[in-house]
Amino acid sequence: MEPMIKENLKAKTQTNQEKTEVVNALNSLLSNNQVYYQNLRGLHWMIEGDQFFVLHEKYEEWYTQAATNIDDVAERILTIGGKPSHTFEDYLAESDIKPVKNITSGSQGIEVVLNNNNILLNHYYQVIKAAEKAEDEGTVDLISGMISETEKRMWMLKAYLS
Numbered sequence: 001m002e003p004m005i006k007e008n009l010k011a012k013t014q015t016n017q018e019k020t021e022v023v024n025a026l027n028s029l030l031s032n033n034q035v036y037y038q039n040l041r042g043l044h045w046m047i048e049g050d051q052f053f054v055l056h057e058k059y060e061e062w063y064t065q066a067a068t069n070i071d072d073v074a075e076r077i078l079t080i081g082g083k084p085s086h087t088f089e090d091y092l093a094e095s096d097i098k099p100v101k102n103i104t105s106g107s108q109g110i111e112v113v114l115n116n117n118n119i120l121l122n123h124y125y126q127v128i129k130a131a132e133k134a135e136d137e138g139t140v141d142l143i144s145g146m147i148s149e150t151e152k153r154m155w156m157l158k159a160y161l162s
Contacts, residue, residue, distance in 0.1 A: 018134035023082030031094035051106035
């Protein structure tokens with residue numbers, strides 16, 4: 001076998017634990033995104049008051065983006081040889097984001113979204129750390145875009161609440 005091929009095989013063997021850490025971090029992120037998505041759906045359905053039209057539409061925009069992120073994260077897990085979590089039981093057990101219920105107030109709903117995004121942002125950074133250690137540039141690239149969109153959304157949410 002050529003020396004370069006042997007070295008690449010050796011490197012892949014050495015990173016199996018690191019890849020497992022990336023898959024675990026991605027699954028944690030996936031679970032948090034699933035609960036975040038469902039929180040947004042509930043906020044979308046339950047919003048009342050003078051901000052109804054604006055927030056009803058905004059929640060839909062955010063849960064649509066969350067659904068895309070969920071699919072991208074699950075497919076990334078499969079791409080790198082892992083198995084994505086895929087039951088509500090797993091999502092609730094693995095998620096730091098907690099489900100919310102019966103929130104009708106615009107400002108209270110926005111606070112929930114802001115807090116959920118802060119938790120997601122922390123998980124994005126955990127995935128980046130694990131992916132960089134594993135030299136997994138595909139995961140770093142995927143998550144970097146999610147970080148940017150989350151930071152921008154958080155800025156907007158904070159502006160709304162001020």
